[in-house]
Amino acid sequence: MKTAYINGILLDGSKNMVPQTDKVILTDGDKIESIDAKGRKLDGYELVDLEGRYIMPGLINLHVHLPASGKPKKKQSDSAKLVKLLTSTEFLRKMSMNMCAGYAKTQLMSGVTTIRTVGGVLNFDTRIRDGILKGELEGPRIVASDMAVSVEGGHMAGSLAYVARSAEQARNYVRIVARSKPDLIKIMITGGVLDATVKGEPGELKMPPEFVKAACEEAHGLGLKVAAHVESTEGLEVALENGVDSIEHGAAPNDRIIELFRERGACLVTTLSPALPYALFDPAKSHATEIQQYNGRLVFEGIIHCAKACLAEDIPVGLGTDTGCPYVTQYDMWRELNYFHKYCGVSNAFALYTGTKRNAELIGLGGVTGSIEPGKCADFVVTEKNPLESLEALRNISMVVTRGKRIEEPRVKKMKNVERELDRFL
Incomplete structure (x- = not known):
């Protein structure tokens, strides 16, 4: 399936990454096909509207x-x-x-x-x-x-x-x-x-x-x-x-x-x-x-x-x-x-x-995953807030994409006592 992730703010995983707007991430099956400017034709792609959220490598x-x-x-x-x-x-x-x-x-x-x-x-x-x-x-x-x-x-x-x-x-x-x-x-x-x-x-x-x-x-x-x-x-x-x-x-x-x-x-x-x-x-x-x-x-x-x-x-x-x-x-x-x-x-x-x-x-997977680049695997996470401003933005993930498969609103069962004690050291 071909998918186009639109209206997201891209953090590509590079060493000096900065938020990139007006980008469209195109995937074909489990691979990233291209990263294009907003406005290109998207016929044949399923559209996933990120609605201003942040998308970065898993x-x-x-x-x-x-x-x-x-x-x-x-x-x-x-x-x-x-x-x-x-x-x-x-x-x-x-x-x-x-x-x-x-x-x-x-x-x-x-x-x-x-x-x-x-x-x-x-x-x-x-x-x-x-x-x-x-x-x-x-x-x-x-x-x-x-x-x-x-x-x-x-x-x-x-x-x-x-x-x-x-x-x-x-x-x-x-x-x-x-x-x-x-x-x-x-x-x-x-x-x-x-x-x-x-x-x-x-x-x-x-x-x-x-x-x-x-x-x-x-x-x-x-x-x-x-x-x-x-x-x-x-x-x-x-x-x-x-x-x-x-x-x-x-x-x-x-x-x-x-x-x-x-x-x-x-x-x-x-x-x-x-x-x-x-x-x-x-x-x-x-x-x-x-x-x-x-x-x-x-x-x-x-x-x-x-x-x-x-x-x-x-x-x-x-x-x-x-x-x-x-x-x-x-x-x-x-x-x-x-x-x-x-x-x-x-x-x-x-x-x-x-x-x-x-x-x-x-671990020898630099050509496979770890960044959002054409040819690499479609491994993404989506957050509501900007992780560059606070890494706590990664605490609650609103979407996970693994090898092209999209998981909306992923949830895990958390231990409240563990969360409470660890939060003292954020």
């Missing part, structure tokens, strides 16, 4: 875990035990995969037209990806990693990650994950805020350098890039020295780390959303212990430091939410853009560019 979330909603809990659960239960029978596996597919759909309905999953249950992520591509499921484009690789006592070990006890096992688990044809491999190099048992060790090195090197060599041999969970300076150095392609989260870098980023051609995926509640919330609301709050601040400040340093040195920086962590929902990618603006000091335009075109480029 958001891209580079760090998603599909098996969780982000609902806060008063007590930390045993994730390995829970995943074991949820995968113990065919019925429970089907129920769990349907839950993950539902969360993927929530991302889409909130204006995210592409997600990158970085640690999931079994091969659910690739199955959901393929189901969406076949039209059997409704959801965003998915760049999937399936299960990650960790070590004994490491981050997400036994739940969303296999447990490697040698370098050869790390290689073997990469091969096992690759059987489902994922788009990347995820490894867990350091611990996280909830893994630490003492103050000052939220990013303790868990995966030995030889494990990292083995996993990266195997993945690269299979044509797959490697994303790494890293939350310490030591972890950054180990990751980049041994072949990692993207650092997820980050920590305070030194000169050697900046040099390694350049040598590797690696990028940083900034995730401020999961650390903020532990760092800034009243512990009565976050249910964080004194140790968790202290370590949360270290991680939050380290991620900000890393993002600012990389931006200053022209190291590529992308954005993701780490969805699934407490207070990090499947519908709040706009908050990550807002935190990037607020805490890393970038403009609203740069935050929008990062969450769309830049993110697409970092």
